[in-house]
Amino acid sequence: MSAAASARRVDPSAEIVVFEQGDHVSYAACGIPYYISGLQKDIQGLVVYTPDYFERERNIRVLTGHEVLEIEQRARRVIARNRQDGSIAARSYDSLILATGAAPRVPAIPGLDGERCFTVRDLHDAIRLNDYLDNERPGHGLILGGGWIGVIFAEAFLQRGIRVTLLEKEDHILAGFDREIAAIVEAVMKGHGVAVEKSVSLRECIAHSHTRSLTVKTQKGDFHADFLLSAAGVAPRNSLMPGTHLAGVPIPTDDRMRTSHEGIYACGDCTSAYNLVAGRYVYHPLGTTANKQGRVAGENAGGRHALFGGILGTQAVKVFELEVARTGLTSAEAKKMGLKTIEAITTSPSRARYVPGGSPITTKVIVEPSSGRILGAQMAGLQEVAKRIDIFVPMLHNRMTVRDAVTLDISYTPQCSPLWDPVLFCLRKAQEMLERG
């Protein structure tokens, strides 16, 4: 919808039609955990704009309940089925924007398609899960996958009074973070009573209809629960893209969000984004990137020349009282790319020690030793971690070195930071490590 609204903004007279196979557009998918936890009682509170709003205020035709079956690229037509009456109709276009999003990846073991097995991607999924929780009042849930979605739902279930066991296939949770930072998150989760099992190979899920429960068999033994949530990541929905044969591959675009087919743009979770630090396209689906890409695709489709500036792999999560955030490359990612790194890790206070309410922040800065260039940063702590990571964002965007960054004129006031903010404190340690060589 951000693409459609941007196209309208740059071209007030174009005919703009949106096909949506479900009932909802423009909703806050990131708010679903708050609906599941009970903090947000009404699912309508997650709807940002209704189809009606777009029709009325933006003159954008929104066809909900319409499944696009095929794109006829040469004829520049879309073939769509009206799910209500089953009718099929073609619609021609000048420009087409693919914003088909992503679908949950479900671990490839038998039994995960049963009744008490859930994935959560859209509002329908959320309602289905919530109805189950309301009606059956389960006492214990299993989460398959310790990425940020699994971690957030662990908190949501716990807030709803449901005991949680989280199974992670790797040897640490939060694959997008390095081990030291993930360990802080794991400790907080365990402190709240979440059982976390790592290095787990799933084998099979068995449903027990008499007890309305299930057992997940793994190499580490059996895990019993009332229900499970698969949170094993997502895969781009690319099947509508003409000429695509491989499932799970993002639709390639350039920095104007144009695909290889003339007149067809793609944006959001169905496509990839250029990571400016990695120097290549990566699949890192996030709402904020999707929104920006949507604007760029919409503006270009509407006749403007707009560019998407690329991403840095920034991400923030709040888990219980803890904020964790990252930007740029992790050590693990840098290593995979064959880069040599220096890694500074510090733990330093969030505020001057003579004002109350401060707490320690753990910071990790990853540096290329030959150039001194900052490659990435990660932080964990109770206060203002996400916005502190954002300070690194324009540093990375501008390829700053530690030497230049360490004297940056970052704000200081006792109630918001110590004289040496954790950001600069860790950069200072990195600088000392570089000087020692």
Added chain:
Amino acid sequence: MSAAASARRVDPSAEIVVFEQGDHVSYAACGIPYYISGLQKDIQGLVVYTPDYFERERNIRVLTGHEVLEIEQRARRVIARNRQDGSIAARSYDSLILATGAAPRVPAIPGLDGERCFTVRDLHDAIRLNDYLDNERPGHGLILGGGWIGVIFAEAFLQRGIRVTLLEKEDHILAGFDREIAAIVEAVMKGHGVAVEKSVSLRECIAHSHTRSLTVKTQKGDFHADFLLSAAGVAPRNSLMPGTHLAGVPIPTDDRMRTSHEGIYACGDCTSAYNLVAGRYVYHPLGTTANKQGRVAGENAGGRHALFGGILGTQAVKVFELEVARTGLTSAEAKKMGLKTIEAITTSPSRARYVPGGSPITTKVIVEPSSGRILGAQMAGLQEVAKRIDIFVPMLHNRMTVRDAVTLDISYTPQCSPLWDPVLFCLRKAQEMLERG
């Protein structure tokens, strides 16, 4: 002391001597309001390191109670008086670092040198003021000057149960901020019961010894109180610098913190700093800048080649529940420099609306219309304002344009920001204003 410690770090064998006319070194001057408010009971809590610590752990000789009378630049000698025994001695040097700081400016009206008139700069001043408050239990204080020091002490006095009237000579408080942002601070202060009078010309202060109170006469009438605090800014202490004839002028240095005299460095509040946005040296004395300059001066004096990267005019203040912060140029500063500007002002939420605890943040971004370059930013709000201003810091350092900054990959998680963080939201408005021309 940051200069001395840095010199020691780069040269383990040098003889390092510090002359300090008072009793304390290395204390948190920014913590004094917390001592006055009663939050920090013990003044020793503001002392970071004692002279003993430096002697013992860093092999730095600290001569407290020693007033430097003169620097003999040709002979490379310092003449100092021991305040305890009155003896005068000369001491030679290879490198000398001037870190003489700043002195309070007192408004030039008669009567401000009396008994119940205070300035607060160092721990001695703080103890003197605190003793007065303890012993005389005054009910009403006047603050002369609505800069950030005046504003912070207004809160400190109020927390101590003292009614406060603040007199400001300009037509808005917080001269370092633009009118719209200062107005938000003023409203919060008034909401807490601080009386704020603006456009006040001071004429005279009259002490009443029988009532132990005083009257400040102004063109707007008489203001009565038990005591007053002058908070009308500070002036660099430059008198020791050989060849200096003008009071109140910062000691000029280059980016290695070298003065025009060989072997003499200067750093901190006695000197100026190069403002990277303004493109010139400005006097903007702040602890964080002083600390960084001290490190650079110390490293250079110790034989290393270190550069100070300049400042951006960043500043943050917390006043009651409100955080305000700035970086770069204000509109007023840009106008004084003859620059044309576009100014985007937005008020937008700090968090996603479906999570509790969010609040509006007012953001102002100042842009050069011809280039689209961001010249400055200011923010006010209840949450994470200081660290959000810091996101602008590397943008300004790297002379980013609005166009490049508006798609920066800034973090998003519902509990820490909405999908469009106030930083990007305001940049987006600036971009739309630029596009409309």
